[in-house]
Amino acid sequence: MAAIPLPLLRFLLAGPILALLAGCASISEITIEPSHLTTAPAVDGYVALDFDLLSSFPFVMPPSDSAPPPPGARPYSVADQIPAEIKKLDGQKVRLTGYMQSPRLELGRVVEFKLSRKVSPYSGFEPMPYLPDPPRMNEQVLVQLSAGIKSVEGTPITCLGTLHVRGMYQSGYLVSIYQLAADQVLDAK
Secondary structure (H helix, E strand, C coil), rough: CCCCHHHHHHHHHHHHHHHHCCCCCCCCHCCHHHHHCCCCCCCCEEECCCCHHHHCCCCCCCCCCCCCCCEEEEECCCHHCHHHHHHHCCCCEEEEEEEEEEEECCCCEEEEEECCCCCCCCCCCCCCCCCCCCCHHHEEEEEEEEEECCCCCCEEEEEEEEEEEEEEEEEEEEEEEEEEEEEEEECCC
16 A cells, blocks of 8 residues: 655645634544555564654644533544544554654653654754744654653654553643653664
């Protein structure tokens, strides 16, 4: 089965996303053909994933207020937005390559970070000529490490571990829909 090239996938998703944002469609009306979602065979017990697969569906962030939904409206659900083919990855051992973003340190070692498709153009020390688009919720994975590692921002890394597909909230805010309990973090060069 052939995978859809990323530019074509973005083109195919543009219509449903715009309809969703304009209020002409709801999440339940937007579908993606499961035949387009493919993964590579497992190597060393880890299934190779990429961000094209993980971000292959439109994802709408929950409302920021805690007001109940209007009468007759369906309550917000993270799980309803995630395709069944991606939910099947929950609990799987995976291999994913990306860039470390927003590391959280304990005793000088990184114990948690977001793995993203792209490296941030902003290091925090130089003026930024524009504000880049932040990654969407389904374009990043929260990686958690039991034993810390040194920070490796700006270079590609490969994370191996168990993927969890579910909404994770901190202080009432959705912070992740993908979490990876990392067994290993390797230099991807």
